[in-house]
Amino acid sequence: MKILIVGCGRLGSYLALSFSREGHSVTVVDVDKEALASLGPDFQGETVVGKGIDEEVLRRAGIEQVDIFIAATGYDNTNIMASYVAKEIFKIKNVITRLDDPKKAEIFRSLGLNVISPITLAAEAIRKCAEGLLCTSLSSAEEK
């Protein structure tokens, strides 16, 4: 599978390395050359320096051939714009958008983007964990 990832921060680089390790063909775009260099020698894919909202940069990164486009920078607005460029200009079917702001996540999900919100996911996981802990401590209290 060909995967294009915009943003090489903690999330982008984690995804890039894990997809590349599984044998997928991965290209990562970031404005920061050093962020791309931090992928290290283990990374088998391509890197492109530039803004992920820029058509020319995305074309250089081979967007026309990708199966999956992931906008994973730390800036919600950049991710929104990059996703729309991929969807509307390049007609990429599988576009995933990271949005940290839960409210924006809800709005743009309703406008048709495929949104992943790390904050909401983490909050849900923490709640579940907390509820689980609470249950076990309550039942052990009952046993006594």
Place this chain on the structure above:
Amino acid sequence: MYIIIVGGGKVGYYLGKSLLESGHEILVVEKNPNRANFLIDELGADHVWLGDGCDSSTFEQIGLNRADAVIAVTGDDEDNLVICLLAKQKFGVPRTIARINNPRNAKIFAHLGVDVTVSTTEVIEAQIQRALPIPSLVHLLALKRGGIELVEGKIAPGSPADGKRIRELGIPDDALVVMVVRDDQTIVPYGDTTLMAGDEILAVTSPQSKEVLKRIILGK
């Protein structure tokens, strides 16, 4: 009209000031507290909102749903796009206008329904081109969707258009001469209008036909 301007830099400030002078209700949204204080001193506290214009809760607080127009003039194209999308899609604002810094971004803005884009780079380029004594086809305005442009040019002596009727010029179907200015006279042309060197013309054209039009008018 109630007009919301997002971004209180130089463009937002002067725009707010002039719209205020022409009697409109305006609100300038600025997230930097120092800049917001300057704007409050200049425009009055009623016309400035300290907050993030990309945050939908800001929009609820300032009554975006009753705005007649939203103008996004921050220095970042991605912010301006999100502001206009929220205004249009979420709050139903009838008119959205965005400043764009990279002319290449005009396409996606138009595609997503932003009503008007103003490219600062292209505006400056067009002004300079007009000031230079070099014959050229000057870009005046990009119209929403369809990618149609309004351009201006002067018929060059000896060009294919000099002394010919418009219908004989082989102008492509997706281009049209809409106005001819000769001396002090303005002519609305039709197929039989004869063009002459020195005529200034306004034309609408698709980007593909711009080069053909340019060759007809300027002869190169």
